[in-house]
Amino acid sequence: MDDAQAHREAVAPASSAGAPSASGAAGVPRQPRSYLWLLLGLLVLSVGLRFAGQLVLQPDDPYSIRVIGGAP
Amino acid sequence: MRSVLATGLILTSLIVCTGQAAAERLIASLTNQSVLITSNYTGVELVLFGTVERDAADPMRSGPYDIVATVTGPRESIRTRRKQRVLGIWVNTQARTFIDPPAYLAVLASRPLEAITNAENRRRLQLGIAHTPLPELIHNDIGEVSNDPFRAAFIQIMRERDLYSEEPNAVSFLTPTLFRTTIVLPAQVPTGNYTVNVKLFEGGNMVAHTDSAFEIVKVGFEQFVVNAARDHGLLYGFATALMALMTGWIASVAFRRD
Numbered sequence: 006m007d008d009a010q011a012h013r014e015a016v017a018p019a020s021s022a023g024a025p026s027a028s029g030a031a032g033v034p035r036q037p038r039s040y041l042w043l044l045l046g047l048l049v050l051s052v053g054l055r056f057a058g059q060l061v062l063q064p065d066d067p068y069s070i071r072v073i074g075g076a077p
Numbered sequence: 078m079r080s081v082l083a084t085g086l087i088l089t090s091l092i093v094c095t096g097q098a099a100a101e102r103l104i105a106s107l108t109n110q111s112v113l114i115t116s117n118y119t120g121v122e123l124v125l126f127g128t129v130e131r132d133a134a135d136p137m138r139s140g141p142y143d144i145v146a147t148v149t150g151p152r153e154s155i156r157t158r159r160k161q162r163v164l165g166i167w168v169n170t171q172a173r174t175f176i177d178p179p180a181y182l183a184v185l186a187s188r189p190l191e192a193i194t195n196a197e198n199r200r201r202l203q204l205g206i207a208h209t210p211l212p213e214l215i216h217n218d219i220g221e222v223s224n225d226p227f228r229a230a231f232i233q234i235m236r237e238r239d240l241y242s243e244e245p246n247a248v249s250f251l252t253p254t255l256f257r258t259t260i261v262l263p264a265q266v267p268t269g270n271y272t273v274n275v276k277l278f279e280g281g282n283m284v285a286h287t288d289s290a291f292e293i294v295k296v297g298f299e300q301f302v303v304n305a306a307r308d309h310g311l312l313y314g315f316a317t318a319l320m321a322l323m324t325g326w327i328a329s330v331a332f333r334r335d
Contacts, residue, residue, distance in 0.1 A: 060166040068230035
């Protein structure tokens with residue numbers, strides 16, 4: 006067993022908690038990829054929640070400004 | 078005889094008026110006429126300094142003086158929007174468009190404006206943010222609206238962004254006739270031409286004024302990117318997309334697991 010394989014097996018239980026389908030001997034190389042997909046999903050979900058929160062929660066200032074042109 | 082007397086009176090009054098108008102001469106200058114925005118630009122401070130030249134032949138007016146300097150940035154139309162709750166969610170429901178208000182406005186004075194001159198002069202000379210014209214577009218009409226919540230909100234937001242400011246004690250007199258003040262330009266200041274109008278007051282009346290100017294420009298790679306995006310939009314889009322693809326490919330090569 007080389008060092009890289011030992012490292013993969015060492016981190017496999019921790020990673021498989023977020024991605025159970027990727028567990029097992031054949032899925033060990035795919036662990037990091039599914040972990041990245043999980044992170045991407047969390048990122049998209051957090052952005053969606055943020056937008057949803059902005060729509061539902063009362064804003065600190067109901068006024069906002071936007072430049073619509075004129076500057077050089 | 079009457080015509081001679083009338084002519085004499087007119088000439089005398091003209092001499093007196095000219096003498097009063099030329100009693101003080103205001104000279105002002107900036108430490109820098111051009112501000113360059115580079116990649117490490119985080120704001121800058123300019124020093125405005127000047128002097129009052131008094132007419133030695135007119136001992137009646139000898140101060141003390143007051144200075145009001147108004148720095149006005151480039152003009153751009155800005156829309157102020159107001160959110161309201163509709164069917165449980167907060168959405169923009171109303172808006173007002175301000176036609177070409179200054180994108181930067183700083184009023185620097187030696188004392189509070191109320192102490193320098195009266196309300197009529199402040200209104201007539203457009204001293205201070207409260208008397209700065211901010212015309213609005215309302216139903217295809219352009220006009221000033223007093224006590225408008227949109228105007229108040231616009232000024233408040235610009236103040237929070239440090240783009241509008243009114244400093245009542247920002248101008249200091251080093252001697253009775255020599256003054257200086259600092260113009261603070263924040264990091265988010267817009268590029269363009271800026272004018273500095275300096276007014277000299279004595280006894281509540283404006284006795285002299287002068288103008289100066291400076292410009293804020295982007296230089297170097299930042300200016301190249303701005304010009305490329307504006308002048309060659311299609312090429313700029315392709316270049317950025319290509320850079321994104323190259324970055325992804327390089328990352329995939331670097332982190333490849335063989």
